[in-house]
Amino acid sequence: DAKTTQPTSMDCAEGRAANLPCNHSTISGNEYVYWYRQIHSQGPQYIIHGLKNNETNEMASLIITEDRKSSTLILPHATLRDTAVYYCIALRGGANSKLTFGKGITLSVRP
Amino acid sequence: DGGITQSPKYLFRKEGQNVTLSCEQNLNHDAMYWYRQDPGQGLRLIYYSQIVNDFQKGDIAEGYSVSREKKESFPLTVTSAQKNPTAFYLCASSPDREGAKNIQYFGAGTRLSVL
Numbered sequence: 072d073a074k075t076t077q078p079t080s081m082d083c084a085e086g087r088a089a090n091l092p093c094n095h096s097t098i099s100g101n102e103y104v105y106w107y108r109q110i111h112s113q114g115p116q117y118i119i120h121g122l123k124n125n126e127t128n129e130m131a132s133l134i135i136t137e138d139r140k141s142s143t144l145i146l147p148h149a150t151l152r153d154t155a156v157y158y159c160i161a162l163r164g165g166a167n168s169k170l171t172f173g174k175g176i177t178l179s180v181r182p
Numbered sequence: 183d184g185g186i187t188q189s190p191k192y193l194f195r196k197e198g199q200n201v202t203l204s205c206e207q208n209l210n211h212d213a214m215y216w217y218r219q220d221p222g223q224g225l226r227l228i229y230y231s232q233i234v235n236d237f238q239k240g241d242i243a244e245g246y247s248v249s250r251e252k253k254e255s256f257p258l259t260v261t262s263a264q265k266n267p268t269a270f271y272l273c274a275s276s277p278d279r280e281g282a283k284n285i286q287y288f289g290a291g292t293r294l295s296v297l
Contacts, residue, residue, distance in 0.1 A: 105284060114186075114272050114288030115225070158224070162284050169240065170286060172217075172224035 072171065073098040073161035082179040089146040091176055093159030096140040102163050104135060106144045107172070108155040115158065115172065118144065149180045185209065188273050188289035195260065195267060196297050203258045203292045205273035212278040214256035215286065218242060219270040228271075231256055232278075260294060268295050 076094040083089040095104065105120040119126055119133045121142075126133045132145040146153055158175040186207045195201045207214065213232045217225040217240075227240030231250040245264025250256055256275075260267045270293050274286040 103284070112270075112291070114274070114291050115286075116288065117285050120285070169227050169230070170215075170225070170284065171227075174222075174224055 072163065072169075073102055075159045075161050075173065077157075077159055077173070077176040079174070080177040080179065082181055083149050085151060085180050085182050086148055089149040089153065089178055089180070091144040091146075091157050091159075091178060092141065093144070094141045095159070095161045098139050098161045099163075102161045104133065104142050105160045105162055105170070106131070106133065107158045107160065107170075108153075109158070109175070110152075110155040118157075146178075149178075151180050151182065154178060154180045186273060186275055186287055186289035188271075188292050190292060191290065193292055193294045194297050195294060198262045200259055200261050201294070203260070203271055203273075203294070205256045205258065205289060206254055207256075207275045207287075208254060209275055209277070209287060210253070211275035211287070212253070213276045214250070215274040215276075216240075216246070216248065216256070216258045217272045217274065219272060219291075225272060228258065270294075 073095050103120050103122050106118040107115045109115040119131050121133045135142045156175040156177050158172050189204045215230040216228040219225050226242050228246050229248045231237035234253050237250050247259045270291050272291045273289045276286045
């Protein structure tokens with residue numbers, strides 16, 4: 072599975088959009104980009120995933136560059152409850168692959 | 183409510199003691215997983231099971247054992263051979279249908295400490 076690289080931390084103001092970047096320059100054609108988040112002392116929560124098209128659900132949007140070497144998770148209106156560690160993972164689809172959670176990016180939403 | 187239930191929330195182990203962490207799911211998922219998380223670190227896979235009566239070692243299986251006698255249950259035993267068991271343990275499950283196999287649903291976790 073391709074390695075992903077994320078900044079260590081970022082912050083944003085409540086009510087503003089939070090744009091979380093992720094680099095995956097060695098991603099292969101059959102690997103999806105998955106995003107999970109972990110609020111302090113809780114289990115991780117699935118957010119969204121995509122292959123090459125942009126995706127949107129009730130939680131977030133995922134923008135994947137045309138060359139698929141990077142992506143951005145967008146939380147359109149961040150709230151204090153969105154403060155968490157966000158993990159970007161590149162993983163093959165179609166099989167029970169092993170999720171590998173690195174250190175992720177810590178998002179702090181300030182009032 | 184559908185979901186994954188881990189118990190207990192907190193657990194203390196004495197030296198030389200085996201302890202068992204419970205994980206139950208009512209999501210009808212085929213696959214289940216156990217992860218360990220140390221402070222400030224990501225998750226590391228201990229064991230996983232894709233079907234009843236079958237399981238595979240993850241990256242850090244030494245000192246742990248599991249069983250999968252029922253689809254809903256995947257208990258983890260931390261044996262006395264695990265010399266550094268203090269950590270946050272997370273259980274997860276995922277469906278087996280195409281497009282969703284890597285969407286894992288996690289429990290609230292069990293914090294294990296050594297007395």
